[in-house]
Amino acid sequence: MQVAPLLFQAFSTIPYLSQVSFTGTDGLFFSYYSKEDQQQPVAVYFNSSSPINQKNSTMYTWYTQPVSRNTGKPYGEAVITPPSITNATKNKFASLGTSWNDSQDLHFLNTAAMDGRGTISLGFRVKPLLSFFCSFDGEGGSLYLATKDGVGVLEGTIPNTRVVIKSNSVSVQLIDSFGVQVGQVGNVTCQQNDGTTEESNFNIWKIKYSLYCSDLKILGVELVCLPFLSF
Template sequence: MKRSSCIVLRPVCFLIFLMLVVLSLAGLLIPLWIKRVTKIENEVKLIAHNTNQELVSGIQRTSTLFSPINSSAINLVRILSSSLDISNLEFSIIESQVATTLFQALSTIPYLSQISYIGLDGLFFTYYTEGNQVYSLYSNSTLSSGIEKYTWYMQPANRDTGKLYGEAIMSPPFAVVNSSWFEEALNSSNGYASIGTGWGTSRDILFLSTVGMEGKGAVSLGFSMKFLIDFLIDDIAFYNGSLYLATTDGNVLIQGIPNTRMILMSGINQVSFQLLGRVDDQFSEVGNVTCQSDKGAFGDSVFSIWDRKYVVNCSPVDIAGLKLVYVLALPQNKISSLIHKNIRLAFVLLILMIGAMVITICSFVYLIVLAAKREMYLCGALINQMEATQQSERKSMNKSLAFASASHDIRASLAGITGLIEICRNEVSKKDPSRSAMLTNLQQTEACTRDLLGWFFFNLLL
């Protein structure tokens, strides 16, 4: 029994040892796992910070790509000045010569959506595009003719040749000559960049590059701000970031995060973030961010906007001579949070796997122990049954031996009695044959003895 129990317990001991090995390995691996995860998170945070700084630097580098815009306007003015008598520009000359040059520039300069000639005397001619159609807006009268007679006309133009066709529609004039950007362009030798509204009915926001023509007028090139904005936010959108862009006078070009607004404070040195409330269009202030110099180091500020944290960078930027202020808002540690979330999930799965292994081994050990106990109980019962059987066999053998010994003694005694009866019967019959009663009794006694001996033999054979 002891030998069988040791044989049964050997697998149990091995499984217990295996479980201890698994737990020991888990105890060694988990600290290494945590150390490695911490290192990965720190590296990801560094990468996220470098990504923010790279995007900020990218905006600065992108702004330099728009420098040729002013060069295009300056070169166009040079061509017109060299081929025309600027001091005596009548509308017929503008319509026949200036318009042709303007249309060629509109057709060849990329992303140009509006081009205009503006004279000091009120003569005006422009081409602009709306969708796939080209239109012309012009004034063939001077301001000296009187305000009541000064009118602008709108007319469609052929998109291949620039020739006007169809009926001219009267349009109210704009006070272009008195506008600040026009005055600035006349006083600047290198042109003037500004933000304005297109002449068309869509009233698109345009980036205007205006160059004066010897103080007699100006040529203005209008580029769609949508092109400029899409160019700036292309990489930012990839990181789910938001870009605020505004002029130094507070004209917001890109709003950034929905339901928020930015307000320039202290000139361009500080920007205030505000959240649009859900009641009565009220704004609640989030915080202020200080704008760094475009040549200095970039500083990060962290704001919580609509239950989400953002890393905010603010800096002035010069786009083709136009002074702007931008604010870049990127989700704080989005990549780090995603990796941290996945690492925590993997860690939980690791713990669950180790726990499942331990539970499985413990359950298996428990089942093995139960089976061993059951087998030991059955072995004990079998041994007890065998001992009882052997004891019964010994008792039966003893009974057989005792019965055989007794039967031998009884048979011997019965045989002796039978012999003595036979001797007595012979003597009685010789000496006194007349004693028939005694002889009869002896014969009956002999017969009973023989019957008893025969019954004994019969039962012995059975």
């Protein structure tokens, strides 16, 4: 498999890269992937005579197989595995989605065409990148990150609170232990008509917070950044 050595070179040298894959126009798919809690990388692959897309990819038989951490060559038994394909954002070149092998493993995905033969996708696990780029030291505060269309990336730590993003507006809600809304804290417009942003003050469960809404881009994925600072 000629594409595998190139994929493994990227997989083994690019920092924070936890998934790299090639999807060919001829029906070939091959990927290297490492789980967060395991050092053992695996290959995920299938081959089909039909072109691949997200609508028909679940029709094929997918396999996972352990690979050498030094060479990337598969060894041992190949195991049939169900695919997991979820892109949470609409930008096909930079998106938020899950890994090919775990629907709970959130990734920033960068995809590019390759000489008309297919596409290459680089996947960076969200949690380590946020720990590196978005350390938050606000005493008693919390940080919330989401995509522009409201998919939560970092949910924040204020208890019994839900943040809902819709269009250019942010709604802060109070919820009970079952996730049912029991109150409305307020709404924030992230960008005013003149392009500026404003600080908003809220009282959440008898604690005062200031909220400043701003835009953030990580690996091409556009996010809404909402730091809650207590005072």
